[in-house]
Amino acid sequence: MKTPHNQAERGPASATGRPFRGRTVRTGAGLSVRVDVRALTVVALLLVAALAASVVLIGTGDFPIPASDVLSTLLGNGDAGQEFIVNELRLPRVLVGLLVGAALGLGGALFQAISRNPLGSPDVLGLGQGATAGALVVIVLFSGDAAAVTSGALAGGLVTGFAIYALAWKRGVHGYRLVLVGIGVSAVVTAVNGYLITKADFVDAARAVVWMTGSLNGRGWEQVWPLLCLSAVLVPLVLGNARELRMLEMGDDTAYALGVRVERTRLLLMAAAVLLTATATAAAGPVGFVALTAPQLARRLTRSPGPNLVPAMCMGATLLVVADWASQRAFGADQLPVGAVTGVLGGVYLLGLLVTERRAGRI
Numbered sequence: 001m002k003t004p005h006n007q008a009e010r011g012p013a014s015a016t017g018r019p020f021r022g023r024t025v026r027t028g029a030g031l032s033v034r035v036d037v038r039a040l041t042v043v044a045l046l047l048v049a050a051l052a053a054s055v056v057l058i059g060t061g062d063f064p065i066p067a068s069d070v071l072s073t074l075l076g077n078g079d080a081g082q083e084f085i086v087n088e089l090r091l092p093r094v095l096v097g098l099l100v101g102a103a104l105g106l107g108g109a110l111f112q113a114i115s116r117n118p119l120g121s122p123d124v125l126g127l128g129q130g131a132t133a134g135a136l137v138v139i140v141l142f143s144g145d146a147a148a149v150t151s152g153a154l155a156g157g158l159v160t161g162f163a164i165y166a167l168a169w170k171r172g173v174h175g176y177r178l179v180l181v182g183i184g185v186s187a188v189v190t191a192v193n194g195y196l197i198t199k200a201d202f203v204d205a206a207r208a209v210v211w212m213t214g215s216l217n218g219r220g221w222e223q224v225w226p227l228l229c230l231s232a233v234l235v236p237l238v239l240g241n242a243r244e245l246r247m248l249e250m251g252d253d254t255a256y257a258l259g260v261r262v263e264r265t266r267l268l269l270m271a272a273a274v275l276l277t278a279t280a281t282a283a284a285g286p287v288g289f290v291a292l293t294a295p296q297l298a299r300r301l302t303r304s305p306g307p308n309l310v311p312a313m314c315m316g317a318t319l320l321v322v323a324d325w326a327s328q329r330a331f332g333a334d335q336l337p338v339g340a341v342t343g344v345l346g347g348v349y350l351l352g353l354l355v356t357e358r359r360a361g362r363i
Helices: 004-010 037-058 067-074 080-115 127-142 146-168 175-199 202-213 221-240 242-248 252-257 262-284 290-302 309-331 338-359
Strands: 023-026 032-035
Touching: 037 067, 037 080, 037 290, 037 309, 067 080, 080 175, 080 221, 080 242, 080 262, 080 290, 080 309, 127 146, 127 175, 127 202, 127 262, 146 175, 146 262, 175 202, 221 242, 221 262, 221 309, 242 252, 242 262, 252 262, 290 309, 290 338, 309 338
Parallel strands: none
Antiparallel strands: 023 032
């Protein structure tokens, strides 16, 4: 039998009943902060991997540039040709990839934590399909330009998110009801998207299919700044409610008892997740399965309870940049959209996740 002394050595219990693995740091003001060393290590390694992959990706293309020259150019020491290729053509694309991956990873972690279900991601709930519907309406019915398509995708994602929340509401929103409603909405919106494609002429249909695949090709600074501004607002807002989100994972009754305003917190975090997902989809198209896989992979690496928001962000950014690099190296520069790569890898991961959940008796 473990004694209280042994329990103290292991650390306080987490919200899921598992002991907290980490260290307690005391500040000069007398405050105590618990630090999960493994989680911090994972975040640091993921950041290094994302930055290294970004440097390699910037140097990949029809005009290859060595990593040392990429770093020198980023520091302002490259020649005129390298500065144009790196700073104007490739750097914005990589930044869009990092920001989209981080937004999808964070949005997926939020939805999975709110629904308390590993399948509760934007891909399964239909938010990507909703954003696609908004973009298709602009492309097929109005022949809108790139800015109009982006606005349509953002509006479609927001409307779909509101519809899912409203349909799942019944004296509150519960996890499995949210997932089931999302699957139903996804099926309906997918049918609408198919109808819109059949009504389009050849040029608009080809343009729509390319957008629906999800790609970073041709992305520039005009996509970077909206993503960066939105992330600067939403990421601190989400992280500021991380404790409340962790209480929600324990169940509504427990969260109420701990003083959490459950529905207000859930609505706020869901709105943030919808905005992150819709904006990421508007910038790069519906890049599949990053929001599903990034939070799960991050949790397996950190082995920590809770939503693991920051590790999920870092994992999403790393996954998307590495997938984009792999698509160029394996199939030639810009020959395969990154959404095709993440779709294949994510589909395999989803099948494995379903098998695991079935064996565990949860589905």
